[in-house]
Amino acid sequence: MADLTSLIPLSKSDFAVGKVTQRSIYDRHGKLLLASGVVIESQNQLNGLVNQGYVQKNSWDTPAKPKPSISAPAKVIEEPVAPPKEVFSQMDDVRWYVGETLHMQALNDTDSRFVVKLIGYIKGKSVLVTAPVIDGKYILIRDNQTFVVRAFQGKKAFAFTVTALKSVYTPHPYLHLSYPKQVNSSVIRHDARAAVKIIASVSFLNPVRTAAATLLDLSMGGTSGIIKQAIAEKKETGTITFKINVVGNEGLLSLDFIVRSIAPTEEGDGYRYGFEFLNVPAQHKLILSAFVHQTIAELV
Known part of the structure; x- marks a missing residue:
């Protein structure tokens, strides 16, 4: 293997x-x-x-x-x-810290995602988080609405299910969530690949060539994707540009790469290219790392 x-x-x-x-x-x-x-x-x-x-x-x-x-x-x-091996633990077995970023997703609406901060918890009673905000406006959360909450610390990803108990508006808006029965956790490898479907633009020089690519996986070290035509040879260098959403914020990445592999697709509708990233700027590394961890954490 x-x-x-x-x-x-x-x-x-x-x-x-x-x-x-x-x-x-x-x-x-x-x-x-x-x-x-x-x-x-x-x-x-x-x-x-x-x-x-x-x-x-x-x-x-x-x-x-x-x-x-x-x-x-x-x-x-x-x-x-x-999938990553899961470990089940209790809320107070995890070393949480005040202000930790949590990702809330409505159980019956996968498009409803919010980012909140952990205020604290009362063991066996409630988890307190900041009220979710989108575009500067507080989001109304209904009592008894069910959410999956996710977070990651270093190489560990956590997930647990809660229901909204009470929205409090004074003196500052915050939310009481039910205390989770258990917390699922798994270890994310540094070189792990996140399965994605992202439209990207690929460009080469000498001669100038551009093409659209559909990225299928993404890691800190590179990506692979489908391009309809044979546009380059192995070891050629170029630039790939694509957008990713991290913690509710959209980021545009433009990264240099070298072509490491080319293979016809099984369906015969294009070629699968393997790209290795080159000289990734520190800021882009942070964005890329956050996106990969966030995407893999959603499998927990």
Whole structure:
């Protein structure tokens, strides 16, 4: 089983019919499809591996002696990717601090999301938070409305379910939430990838080329996405621009990259490009980190 976070799509240029593979090939779940040292017998087998295969980034296997070849293209067995391992604890087992940012999402309305600050809690009774504000106006919260509350501290993400008990307006607006029965937590890896669907603009120089891309995953180190046409070669550098929403605020990122992988999509409607970010400014790193953590935290 390979480390999923290190896998990149297989490039046809790295392999050839009749040649010994010098890199092990995996499916998208990290399962071995073809070990290094195996001869690729046919064009059909190569095409199948290109469509379904991944290799480990910047990792070359030691050349091995040829092994019995595989006569048919390997098939991908669809299995769900396991989410981060959850741990259940009590509210007072977590080290909360006053002013901590909490993300509230209405249980029956996924579009209703608010950012509030933790004021404190009374064990077994209530959690007190600031009243949610959008565009400078306080949002009316109905009593008994149910919310999922999320937060993250460093590499840990937390989530718990509460109901609104009472909105208080004087002397300052704040909200009483029910005390949660349990808190779910999980550890988010630093190199974890957030599954996304973001429209981006990709540009290259010498000669000038631009294209729209649909990003499918995003991490601190890079991204991958679908572009309808073959616009660049591996190792070419360029710039990618896209918008992300962090804690209710929209941020525009424009990042330099190098193309690390190119592979035709299974549907034949474009190419999946793997981009590695280069020289990311400190401010953009903060925005990117917050977005990735926020997105993965929503899986808890």
